[in-house]
Amino acid sequence: MNDSLNPTRSAAPAGLSLAPGLLLTGLLLQGCVTTVTPATPPVVVIAPNGAASAPVSAAASAAAASAAAAASAPGATVVRLDPAAPKPFDEVIKGATHQDGFVPVWRKDEKTWLEIPVERLDQPFLLSINISNSIGERGLYASQMGPQWLASFRKIGSNLIQLVALNSNYVATTPAMRASVEQAFSNSLLGAAAIVSAPHPQRKSVLVDAGFLLADMPGYSTAIETAFRLPYALDRGNSYFEKIRVTDDLTTLNARMHYATARMPAPPLTPSPVPTPPPPQTTPDPRSMFVGYVYNFAKLGEPMAPRKTDPRLGHFFDVVTDLTSDTKANPRLHYVTRWRLEKQDPQAPLSEPKQPIVYWLDKNIPVQYRGAVEAGVLEWNKAFERIGFKNAIVAKQQPDDADWDNMDARHASIRWFTGADVGFAIGPSHSDPRTGEIIDADIGMSDVFGRGARRFLVEDVGRATPFASPAFAAWSKFGGADYCNYAQEAAAEMDFAMDLLEARGEIAPDGPEADAFVQSRIKDVVMHEVGHTLGLKHNFKASTVVSRAQLQDKGFTESKGISGSVMDYNAYNLALAGERQASLNNTTLGPYDYWAIEYAYKSIAPADETAELSRIASRSTDPLLAYSDDAEAGGQRGNDGIDPLVNRFDLGDDPLAYYEKRLQLSRELWQRVQDRTPQPGDEAVRQRRVLLSGFQQLNRAADLVGKYVGGMNTVRDLPGSTNRPAYAPVAPAKQRDALQFLAKGLFNADSFRFKPQFLAGLSPDYNEWDRGGPVSIPAAVLQVQVTALDRLMSPGTASRLLDLPLYVADANKRNVISLAEVYGTLQGSVWSELKTGSDIDRLRRNLQREHLRRVQSLLIRGAGTLPPDALSLVRMEAVELQGQLRSAVNGSRLSVESRAHLQDSLSTLNEALKASMLRS
Known part of the structure; x- marks a missing residue:
């Protein structure tokens, strides 16, 4: 031991003055810091609490104050009286790289530390975990938003930091009820880590090993188990951080998580009465898979003023239960989810925002589609200009050489993704649950517009559609009514339209018209998904505000569109042979979209907000602003829908007439494809796919025509606002017409006659092992008819x-x-x-x-x-x-x-x- 610590010496070490007789006491009991003469490297003694000990006299104050600096001096020798005490901050991060910002991050070799500043403790921020990479099957897809929490760091004792999810669902404003609420409803622990450093001498921050994040915090293992029913577990030892990004208001950590199972179980000797899902098909080894997590720690500013919803319009919302008073029958408050948007010049009729809503187009979007995607984003500026915002929405292209991941928070993004069985687009968002302020949104677009759609029409006939994957529903909050599969259905609609127009000789599948056709549909779908990320729900009644005559007027459809909203699932506006052909699909916003944006984003003085929002919402009686959402459309378990005007993929003010027209179009397509002679170089399953494309149209019609029978027309009026009934039975004549359509159309065998030589020529793709056999017309017809039977x-x-x-x-x-x-x-x-x-x-x-x-x-x-x-x-x-x-x-x-x-x-x-x- 260095003799500066030798208690037998009578003199105090250089640089430290102690009263006579206190040297031994100070060293052994207080753990104070002693240094040698300036000519030699200092020797530092650390107290059991991990910091320089308190001075034992006034004379020792100066030496104690400089102890931390001495600990980090070149060549310093550190001696601990408590080996378990945390090391000095600078010693822990010696040689590490530093990224400063909201939650600073230090990295050295395979080690990663989070620096938790004292001012960050107990302060709320938004924590979200997105999925950047996955395996591409059964609901386990890349580019999906995951869970979010209002969270905070909490220090427990002197050695532990907890990451806590704060319970923001229940609030109260009076002190007594606030205490009662805090006692009644618990927070949740998301993770915890030991403090590995003494506090930084200036910043007072501490270090924790970020490895506690290499855990199944989002619960993704549940989705994996749901998909495969196999015991996959997170392999912590082979999981790691890939890249880290830190800014003043955001810290993002990309982690590559390894899930594995020791062995694949042997198949049962006899078939199980309950079908067993197969193991993963897309991974090289089904026992192992990697999943990409994107952890986002997002800074929250002062809470934005919330805006209450009005059910006459459709906005997503965050729910807060206010228990301050028991005078309200329903204590739940519903806050519109919306981006913070404020004018630079509040007095100007048209002003740029202080901070626009920025959509980053990911570099993985195919180059040929980027223009259509950008156009779909910027179309929404028309609605914001009407309420006084210029350039409220900005689209930016991520550089092709960018090394940062668009799944990070604090902006919106649009990404392409692919999968073996995937065909949907999705537009979710993360918001501050206290106010509804949207913080992050990531639109995922699958490749259904290229390879995907035409494959799905062949592969998915007669079995569950891939977007209904129980794994996705089990893990994502978008597994229910708010889940959007518009892209997959829109691509199927696109294929039906392209097949018919090609059969008529009006479009070539590899010509410029076909490319423009696809581009316009991509813009349509992007408009729809951007609407979701702006806070808008589906509107499945919007298509009924355009008359059948207007749908044949090219001038009308080019300027007004074919539907009252891009938030509907809009079908292609296909004319019958001999009819006038107007615009095929929606290319602009509808009147409902302007109305919904006005309600959510219009700048209103706080004193006027209640009256002005009520005035805006009262326009719901305008026929052009008809609105109904997923619940009224039905289609979920236990909800078959009751209003025949509220449907996915119909068009015009008379849905029954639309379905009758679709039956005629399907028959026309079948007749034309039977008359066409297959050509060398044709797609192997072209004729088979076109045949089944027509059946897919009728599958939808069978269920929705049945809604007329016993149907009710609905409106969304608040009590006392109008004299309209909430429910009105569908006219008896219309109900009887629907019954006759089913009897004479879908139940009629003459609707499904095909030439024998045509059916004999429907060859499979001989390169595919699971190629199937001849197409069964009876099975396809029965699938349509059973749908109608089940409804009636x-x-x-x-x-x-x-x-x-x-x-x-x-x-x-x-x-x-x-x-x-x-x-x-x-x-x-x-x-x-x-x-x-x-x-x-x-x-x-x-x-x-x-x-x-x-x-x-x-x-x-x-x-x-x-x-x-x-x-x-x-x-x-x-x-x-x-x-x-x-x-x-x-x-x-x-x-x-x-x-x-x-x-x-x-x-x-x-x-x-x-x-x-x-x-x-």
Whole structure:
């Protein structure tokens, strides 16, 4: 040991004065710092708490104050009285590189440290984790936004830093209730790390090892398990930080996370009754996969003034439950999610914003599509100019040589992504949950406009669509009603339109017209997704504000568009042969879009805000501003939708007429493709794909036409604002027209006749192992018809039909369509051959079996949600059908297949009518 610490010496070491007799006490009990003469390197003794000890006398104050500087002097020798005490700050980061900013970061070799300043403790910031890289299948895709939290760093004792998710869902403004709320609702721990350094002598900050972030903080392992049902675990040892970016208001860490499983399980000896998902198909080794995380620590300024929602318009919102008072029946406050946008000159009618909303176009967007993407972004400036903002939105192209990741926070971005089974675009955002202020947004665009769409039309027929992946839904908040699959559906629409126009000879698939066609659709989809990232929800009633006559007026569609909003799922405006062809798709904002932006972003003085927002929202009675969202469109489990005017992918003020037109267009496409002779160099599955493209149109029509039966037209008015009823039954004549469309169109075998030589020529792609066999027209037709059957025989349709008389004045009740009429019309249409005595086509036999299967199930098992009156009517109709089958079973004009079918049907129905109902 250096003899400066030798207690036998009577003199104090140079540079430190102590009262006689206190040297030994100061060294052993206080752990004070001693130094040798300036000619030799200093010796530093660190106290057990990790810092220079407090002086033992007034004379020692100066030496103690310079202790930290001595510890970092060249050649200094450090001696610890407590080996477990944190090292001096400068010793820990010696030789490390420094990135200063919001949360400073230090790196050396494989080590990474976060520097936590004392002023950062207990201060809220926005923490988000995005997914920059993934494996490209079953919902596990790159370029997806992940979870977010309002978070803070919290110091526990002297050695621990916690990363805490703050509970911002419940608030109160009075001291007593604020204390009660804090006691009632817990925060959550996201991670924790030991402090590895003594406080910096000037900045008072400490270091923590950033390795605590190399964990499954976003819960991605749940998505992996959901996708594959295999025990993948995070491999901490092979996970690492790739790159780091630090600015004054943002710290971003890109991590490459390794998930692995030790072995693949052997397949079961016998098939499981529950299908087992296959292991990963896209990775070189299914036991191992890497996922890219982007951790964002984003600085929050002073909270922005929130703006309350109005349900007459559609905005995403953050919900805060205010428990200050118990006088409100509903304490929840709904704040519009929106970017902070303020005028540079508040008095100017048109002013640049202090900070525009910036959209970065990622360098991975194909060059040929960048212009269309930028145009889709900037189109929204038209809406902001109307409320006084010039250049509110700015589009910037990320340089091709940029080394930073666009998944970082504090701006919007647009990225391309690909996958083996993916076909959607998504426009999510992260916001300050206290106010609704949008902090970050990342639009993901899959490659459905190139390779993707045409492949999906072939690969996805008859099985679950890829965007419905349970893995994506389990992990992402966009797995529910707010999830947007517009790109995949829009690409399917685009393919149908291109196939028809090509068959007419109006467009060449590899010509400039086709390229312009694709570019315009990309702009349309980008406009839609940008609208989401500006805070706008879907509007599935907007397409009904344009009349059928206007849709054929090229001048109107070029200046006004084909729909009231780009936030609808808008179909292609395809004319029938011989009709006038106007604009094919939406290329500009609609009146609803201007209205929604005005409500969310108009600059309003605080004192005038309530009255002005109410005035803006009161324009909801304007027919051009019709609005309904995902919930009213239905299509989710337990919600089949009740308003036939609220649909995805219809067009015009009469959706039923639109679906009738689509049936005609599908027939035209089928006829043209049958007349065309395949040419050398054609795509291997071209004819097969075109055939199925027409069926996809009818699949959608089958369900949505059924919405008319028992349907209700809806409006979104606040109590007392108008005299319009919230629910009005669809006109009985329209309901009957819908039934006839299904009977004469989709249930009619003549709608699906194809030339034998055409079907025989539908070859597969012989390079593909899973190539399938001949196309089954009966299966494709049945898929369309079953969709209609399920809608007409559903508990929801039955309940609404039984309730319709309650919504109609006595004078009009005689004309109301009844459930008995619907069941009778349906059964008469499906089994019409029993009355005519004609032979029964195979397509019709398939339809009859499906109808009988549903009747049999209801007679034997019942239906928990089917009204008792409906079940009684099912039995009554079944008895009538039984008599008709007895009369027809031995018809002399019938083929042997038809007689066998009728005998089997009669036997099935007899057994079902005699059976005791199985009750759960």
